[in-house]
Amino acid sequence: xxxxxxxxxxxxxxxxxxxxxxxxxxxxxxxxxxxxxxxxxxxxxxxxxxxxxxxxxxxxxxxxxxxxxxxxxxxxxxxxxxxxxxxxxxxxxxxxxxxxxxxxxxxxxxxxxxxxxxxxxxxxxxxxxxxxxxxxxxxxxxxxxxxxxxxxxxxxxxxxxxxxxxxxxxxxxxxxxxxxxx
Numbered sequence: 131x132x133x134x135x136x137x138x139x140x141x142x143x144x145x146x147x148x149x150x151x152x153x154x155x156x157x158x159x160x161x162x163x164x165x166x167x168x169x170x171x172x173x174x175x176x177x178x179x180x181x182x183x184x185x186x187x188x189x190x191x192x193x194x195x196x197x198x199x200x201x202x203x204x205x206x207x208x209x210x211x212x213x214x215x216x217x218x219x220x221x222x223x224x225x226x227x228x229x230x231x232x233x234x235x236x237x238x239x240x241x242x243x244x245x246x247x248x249x250x251x252x253x254x255x256x257x258x259x260x261x262x263x264x265x266x267x268x269x270x271x272x273x274x275x276x277x278x279x280x281x282x283x284x285x286x287x288x289x290x291x292x293x294x295x296x297x298x299x300x301x302x303x304x305x306x307x308x309x310x311x312x
Contacts, residue, residue, distance in 0.1 A: 133189045134203055141182030142210030149174045149211075150218045157230065164234050168280070175211060175281060176288035182207035183292035200293025208285030216278035223270035235268050 149171045157163045186203040187195045223231045242249065242262055250258050 134186060134206065137182055137186045137189055138203060138206040138210050141178045141185065142207045142212075143214055144181075145175045145178035145207070145211035146214035146218060148178070149215055150222075153219075154222075162237065163230075164237075172281065172284050175208065175285055178211065179204045179207050179285060179288040180292045180295075183289070183296050187296045195297060197293050197297050200296045201289050204289025204292050205285070208282060208289060212278050212281045212285065215281065216274040219277050220270050220274035223273055228270070231268070231270055231273065234273070235265055238265050238268075 152171055152174060153163050183200050183203045187200070190199075239262065242258075242265070246258065249261075253261075
């Protein structure tokens with residue numbers, strides 16, 4: 131288990147750091163970072179989940195590598211990375227650049243008000259007013275928890291896919307020219 135935690139910690143940390151660097155880069159070039167740009171951050175996480183699972187398989191040194199081991203390695207890598215990323219987001223929005231949070235709240239209000247007619251028709255006036263009022267209570271902590279849950283949910287699929295691809299069985303470990311193979 132120590133090998134698993136070490137490998138997952140390294141690749142989870144790399145995923146969080148690279149994803150946050152991407153977030154900050156997008157912010158500095160003037161693109162709204164809380165939009166659909168999240169897909170690129172999620173792809174960064176998927177890449178490091180794959181790398182983490184394959185590195186863990188390498189660390190086991192040609193022993194059997196089962197599907198469950200791959201899923202666990204991927205999910206632990208994802209969990210460590212997502213928690214670190216959420217901490218980065220919280221510190222950034224709460225202490226380093228709180229104006230980004232203010233801008234996000236203002237943008238969400240503007241988008242909500244711009245689509246008021248459709249939303250009131252679909253959800254009702256009370257629901258619309260509640261949502262608009264709820265935006266006022268948005269905090270750095272709520273953004274960090276939102277990021278944590280979204281990314282963790284997304285990371286299930288790359289973990290499963292990496293486990294399927296990285297899986298090894300007894301047959302793959304035995305050399306092809308082994309005379310004892312039946």
